[in-house]
Amino acid sequence: MQESIITFDDQDLVLEAENMSIHYGSTLAVEDVSMQIPRNTIVSLIGPSGCGKSTILRCFNRMNDLIPSARVSGNIKYQGVNIYDDDVDPTDIRFRIGMVFQRPNPFPKSIYDNVAFGPRVNGLTKDLDRVVEESLRRAALWDEVKDRLNESGLAISGGQQQRLCIARALAVDPDVVLMDEPASALDPISTQAIEDLIRELAQEVTIIIVTHNMQQATRISDYAAVMMVAEDRVGHLIEYGTNEQVFGNPVDPRTEAYVTGRIG
């Protein structure tokens, strides 16, 4: 019998959650999640609405710090260091662990300035052109926008805007990119482009992606983590395994019920 939560003994881990629980005020939202993320893989977080997927995702780069009532216990180790330690600067973490949201959210600035934003905050002044071009190329957007870099980031299509947001995240050369339903607001062609891009990026970046689209998770992920809300309305990680396990032959009957559309 396979284990319901996979562990990676001799592999290079980029992130590791140890007994992570998350409260909003006095309400427990997610309880006791332990999971390891191996470097340069694509991990999808799946589960019914309200099960805590996005909550967990936001903990991986301390985005929950921005919600005053949110409280995280347990450890989240990035390259072995607990990112919630007092001496860790959350801004540093967010550069190393970038994020792309459901709806494309370019700044109301030029395409160029959107991508150059992070490197400038980091103090980079020279070589900016090269970083912008490289980031746009990595996000598979360069050919489409190279002649209009000074146009507004809001003037391009939704799919292009989302790739611009990915380019913006890549410009600071992160180790991990967190994606919260990055293609749910896009048409099938743009979705395909994002999925191709995610697979391409995973050669050098670790991707953790929340998606409600089971087929998308099946297409792109190396590993999938399944969250489920128990009767106490608290989210738990019920299964974490290879793509083959979770979508082909799940260990936990609740996973089976979810991926086959019987609960959700």
Next chain:
Amino acid sequence: MPNEQLDYNLAHLEGEIVLLGGLVETAIFKAVRALRYRDLDLSREVIAEDDRIDEFETKIQNDCVEQIRRQAPLAADLRRIIGMMFIANELERMGDYAEGIAKVSINMGHEAPLKELEDIPKMADLAVSMMKRSIDAMTTTNREDSARIALEIENDDDEVDRLYQKVQSDILTLVEENRERAVRGTYLLWVAHNIERVADRSTNIAERAIYMSTGIIVGGNAEAQAAVLS
């Protein structure tokens, strides 16, 4: 939110496979009966009815593809559909073996078989029983039950093989005694071969039934199947 449409459609497809199995069972029984009693009209009927089996199999394959296209099934649902496509194909081939037996019978004309048919009907009874039980293994959702049935079928396949070897050696002995018996001997060898193939394909269906309930594709040996249970 149970996926009622998919549940209903999969149950319906399973029912169609059971019906296809029924057509194949009838075809094999009729083919062997026609051979035994030299009923050439019945042999022709078997040949004509094979078209129905082929058409039914095509319909099941199309229905399975339709479910994959519409529902994009995963996990157990996907395995069930893939398994049923495989099983429908195996059953269709079994229908071809029945047709093959009918054609041999027609080629024999009104001439009596080289020897009294004893082991061949035994082989046919056992092979058809294996085929029916392999479909039982498919319809049960209990993995222990499907693995147990598969193991029994595997054992019965050994018995069919033993009978097949006996038929071969009996016929070869008769042909060696008198070479003019060669053609009539070959007819019976073909019949026995076709029945042996039915039994063999029943073991394939049973293995696929295990896949449907466990997700594991086992090789054709009892040990691997027993391991599925542990």
